[in-house]
Amino acid sequence: MTPRRAEHVAIGLMVSGAFLALAILFFIIAVIMIKGLPHITARFLLDNPMDMGRAGGIFSTIVSTVYLLVVSLVIAIPLGVGTAIYLTEYTEEGKITKIVRFGTECLAGVPSIILGLFGFILFVIKLGFGWSVLSGGISLAIMILPVIIRTSEEAIKSVPQAFRDVNEVLGGSKWQGVTRLVLPNAAPGILTGVILSVGRGIGETAVVIFTLGTSLRTPFSIFDSGRSMAVHFYILAREGISMDNAYATAAVLVFSILIINIFSYYLMHKFVEARR
Amino acid sequence: MSAADIKRKEKLIQRIFLVVAFSSLFSLFLIALFIFVEGLPMIWKVGLKDFLLSTRWSPTKGHFGIFAMIVSSFWVTIGALLFGGPLGLMCSIFLVEFSSARMRAVIKPALELLAGIPSVVYGFLGVVYLVPLVRDYLGGPGLSLLTSCIILGIMILPTVISISVDSLVAVPDSYREAAFSLGATRWQTTHMVTLHAAKSGIITALVLGMGRAVGETMAVIMIAGNALKIPLSPLDPIRTLTSNIALEMGYASGLHRQALFATGIVLFFFVMALNMIATLFARRKVLK
Numbered sequence: 001m002t003p004r005r006a007e008h009v010a011i012g013l014m015v016s017g018a019f020l021a022l023a024i025l026f027f028i029i030a031v032i033m034i035k036g037l038p039h040i041t042a043r044f045l046l047d048n049p050m051d052m053g054r055a056g057g058i059f060s061t062i063v064s065t066v067y068l069l070v071v072s073l074v075i076a077i078p079l080g081v082g083t084a085i086y087l088t089e090y091t092e093e094g095k096i097t098k099i100v101r102f103g104t105e106c107l108a109g110v111p112s113i114i115l116g117l118f119g120f121i122l123f124v125i126k127l128g129f130g131w132s133v134l135s136g137g138i139s140l141a142i143m144i145l146p147v148i149i150r151t152s153e154e155a156i157k158s159v160p161q162a163f164r165d166v167n168e169v170l171g172g173s174k175w176q177g178v179t180r181l182v183l184p185n186a187a188p189g190i191l192t193g194v195i196l197s198v199g200r201g202i203g204e205t206a207v208v209i210f211t212l213g214t215s216l217r218t219p220f221s222i223f224d225s226g227r228s229m230a231v232h233f234y235i236l237a238r239e240g241i242s243m244d245n246a247y248a249t250a251a252v253l254v255f256s257i258l259i260i261n262i263f264s265y266y267l268m269h270k271f272v273e274a275r276r
Numbered sequence: 277m278s279a280a281d282i283k284r285k286e287k288l289i290q291r292i293f294l295v296v297a298f299s300s301l302f303s304l305f306l307i308a309l310f311i312f313v314e315g316l317p318m319i320w321k322v323g324l325k326d327f328l329l330s331t332r333w334s335p336t337k338g339h340f341g342i343f344a345m346i347v348s349s350f351w352v353t354i355g356a357l358l359f360g361g362p363l364g365l366m367c368s369i370f371l372v373e374f375s376s377a378r379m380r381a382v383i384k385p386a387l388e389l390l391a392g393i394p395s396v397v398y399g400f401l402g403v404v405y406l407v408p409l410v411r412d413y414l415g416g417p418g419l420s421l422l423t424s425c426i427i428l429g430i431m432i433l434p435t436v437i438s439i440s441v442d443s444l445v446a447v448p449d450s451y452r453e454a455a456f457s458l459g460a461t462r463w464q465t466t467h468m469v470t471l472h473a474a475k476s477g478i479i480t481a482l483v484l485g486m487g488r489a490v491g492e493t494m495a496v497i498m499i500a501g502n503a504l505k506i507p508l509s510p511l512d513p514i515r516t517l518t519s520n521i522a523l524e525m526g527y528a529s530g531l532h533r534q535a536l537f538a539t540g541i542v543l544f545f546f547v548m549a550l551n552m553i554a555t556l557f558a559r560r561k562v563l564k
Contacts, residue, residue, distance in 0.1 A: 003461050010463035014374050017366025018383060021437075024430055025390055028401060082296035090290050096297075102555065103301030109484070109551040110307060110544075111491025113518045117525070117540050118307045121314055142303045149300060173282055175289050203394025206493045206518075210525060234396045237403075238498060250397055257392045265385050 029254060036251025039244050045252070049216050053232060054242050058249055060218040064133070064226030067219055068212055069201050071137025072144060073194065079141075080148030081183075081190060087149075088156045089164075089178055108146035112206040115143055119211035131213025131225040139211045140204065144197035151196065155189025155271070156182060188271040195264040199257050205230045229253050311544060315537035327538060333504050335524070335532040342539055344506045348514035349490055349546070351507060352424050352500070356489035359429025361482050364436030368481075371437075372444040373466050384441065391434035399498030402427040407499060416511030419501030424514065427495055432485035439484060443477020444470060480557045487550040491543070493518040517543045 001009070047057030083104075087097055119139030129135045159182050167177035183190075205228075213225035214235065227235075229249055236246035319327050322340050330341025367387060371380050402423060411418030447470050455465040471478070501513020502523060515523075521536045521543075528536055 003464055007461045007463045010466070011374055014366050014370035017363050018370040018375075021363060021367050021387055021390070021433055022383065025386060025393075028393055028397065031401060031405075032397065079296055079299040082293055083299060086293035086297035090293050096294075100297050100301060103298075103304050105555065106548065106551055107300045107304045109487050109491075109547055110304070111493065111518060111547055113491065113493040113521050114307065114311060114540055114544060114547075117314075117521065117537060118310050120525070121310050121537070122306065126310075142307075145300050145303065173286055175286060199392050203392065203396070205394065205396050206522060209522075230394050230396055233394075233400075234494060237396070237400045246400070250400065253394060254397065257394070258389070261385075261389055261392050 029258070032247065032250050032254045036247040036249075036254075039248035040251060044245075044248055048218065049232070052241055053216070053236050053245055058229060058232060058245075058252065060216055061227050061229045061232040061249070062252075063218050064212065065202060065228040065230075067133050067226065068136050068140060068208065068228055069198055071133055071222065072140035072201060073198070075138060075141035076144050076148050076197070077194060080145050080193075081152045083149045084152035084156055084190075085178060085182075087153055089174065089182065104146045104149050107142070108150075112143065112204060115139055116207045116210040119207060124211060129223060131211065131215070132223045133212065133219050133226060134222045136208050136212030136226075136228075137222075139207050140201050143204065143207055144201055147197040147200065148190075148193050151193025152186070152190045155186040155193070158189065158271075159185045188267055188274075192264045192268045192271065195260055195267070199260040199264070202228075202257060202260070203230050203253060204228075205234050209234070308544065311537055311540045314534055315539075315541045318531060318534035318538045319541070321531070322535075327535075328542070331504075331506060333520075335528070335535065338531070340531075340535040340538075342517065342520070342542065344504055345515055345517045345520050345539070346542065347506050348421070348500075349516040349518070349543075351421055352428060352496070352514065352516055353486050353490045355421065355425025355510070356428035356432055357482060357486055359426055360432040360436055360485055360489075361429075363429065364433050364481070364485065365440060365478065367433070367437050368440040368444055369466060369471075371441055373462060373470065384437075387437055388434055390430070391438075395431065395492060395495040396498070398427055398431055399495035402495065402499040410511070414511055416509070417501055417513055419499055419513050420511045421500070421507045421514045422510040424496055424500045424516075425510070427499055428489045428492055431492060431495065432488045435488050436481045436485040439481035440474070440478045443474040443481065446477065447473040476557045480554045483550050483554040483557065487547050487554070490516075490546050490550065491518060493522050497522055517546075 044057040045062065046059050048060045049058060050056030083100065087100060091097060116139070119135055123129045123135035123138055124131055163181045163185065164177055167181055208228050209231050212228060214227045214231060215225035216227055219226040230253060233246055233249040233253060236242055236249060327340055327342060328346070329343050330339070331344045332339040332341045371384055375383065406423050406426060407418035410416070410420060410423050451469050451473055452465050455469045460468065496516050497519045500516060500519060502515045502519055503513035504515055505512065507514045517539050521539050525536055
């Protein structure tokens with residue numbers, strides 16, 4: 001094959017690869033939207049599921065999902081951002097940062113089913129929280145912790161060194177520098193990470209099904225069980241309870257994930273522009 | 277506040293952050309601890325050989341052999357790599373070497389969206405669209421090793437793409453310019469120079485993709501068929517380590533539940549080994 005020919009073949013291959021991947025994405029989104037959207041009404045969103053989800057809406061599962069995400073963020077944000085602050089502001093690159101980074105990488109690689117097993121045995125059984133928003137929230141927090149650490153670290157690193165120097169010259173303490181200069185300036189970047197992890201949390205099933213449980217009642221207390229939208233979709237689809245409601249639930253899920261991703265991408269874009 | 281007070285306060289704050297920084301490591305330790313404490317006694321009781329190398333899994337009769345699941349998990353991971361690896365690399369090379377900055381700004385975030393689609397949705401669409409296709413055109417029950425490999429191949433795309441794109445971007449432009457000035461075409465430059473320079477990053481991407489595939493649960497439960505046999509053909513149904521845990525966790529108790537945690541230990545070893553390999557290759561990113 002002449003180099004020229006090879007070039008054409010290669011470009012053709014690469015383009016068709018990228019095209020195939022994009023086509024799969026569009027197929028997934030299109031199918032879910034086309035089959036799901038017609039069944040989404042105000043009543044579907046605001047009614048509780050009836051008859052195991054055969055009828056009624058998904059209101060209690062929306063509440064469970066939001067409740068679960070709020071609890072997990074309340075736990076994961078301080079720990080994640082704190083870790084990022086320590087890594088970037090309070091220590092030099094060395095043994096400790098290496099160990100912490102390695103631990104974070106490994107944690108990111110732990111399969112969600114293992115996290116589910118762990119959350120089940122520790123929080124649900126041993127600590128006696130039962131299937132609850134609390135058990136689910138802590139387990140999910142562990143899952144999203146690496147995402148928040150990584151994005152916060154990037155965001156904090158991108159704050160210009162000059163800010164810190166000025167703070168030092170003016171006699172500010174490190175803590176003042178962190179709270180008044182570094183964090184406010186890194187906030188949009190950190191928020192991007194938080195939003196991304198919300199996106200991951202919304203779709204998570206394996207962790208949630210064993211820690212939050214599958215109760216269709218609306219959770220009030222942190223010790224109540226619930227059923228997230230993703231788990232609800234899984235049960236509807238797998239047990240063949242109602243295809244229409246399964247598609248509609250999936251459409252709500254995928255739609256929120258789309259919005260979340262687009263919003264976080266927009267935010268990141270702004271953040272990067274501002275740093276230039 | 278006196279200067280000494282401020283100093284003391286700063287010290288305290290630093291200590292607090294140090295403790296917080298160990299939260300992820302501590303979580304990892306707790307996870308490993310509890311999975312092992314729950315699972316090891318069972319392996320002790322049944323015997324490592326009967327646990328790992330027997331294919332008889334019937335918890336009600338006291339048989340806990342997971343060999344068929346280990347084999348299935350192995351094949352499904354390799355298969356996912358066969359589908360997702362080349363496709364992911366093609367996408368990455370296209371993005372970095374053959375597309376304009378503007379195209380990249382649109383296509384890359386779109387492909388990252390694939391990571392956001394919940395795994396249950398992948399599984400569901402696999403059942404509805406891919407399983408009948410495989411059943412009608414290739415035979416077998418449709419719920420099979422092959423179906424799982426295709427769906428998992430798609431699911432690992434974002435991991436493979438994002439890391440290999442990063443490593444391709446990290447190759448200095450001077451390398452490419454040197455190749456161009458010697459008269460090389462874009463593709464010659466890519467496969468003779470750029471891919472070589474980015475090799476370790478690309479291997480990291482593929483290994484981490486395998487890590488995702490071996491750990492994936494919900495999609496696999498829905499499309500793999502969950503049969504307790506060693507697959508002899510790609511069209512046979514399979515049950516992976518992950519699906520075994522998820523399928524039986526709901527009602528297992530006693531020794532049976534311990535056996536599921538022991539299955540978790542094996543899975544944990546697989547994933548950690550893949551992570552170690554990935555970290556090793558990632559360290560060698562510095563170009564010679």
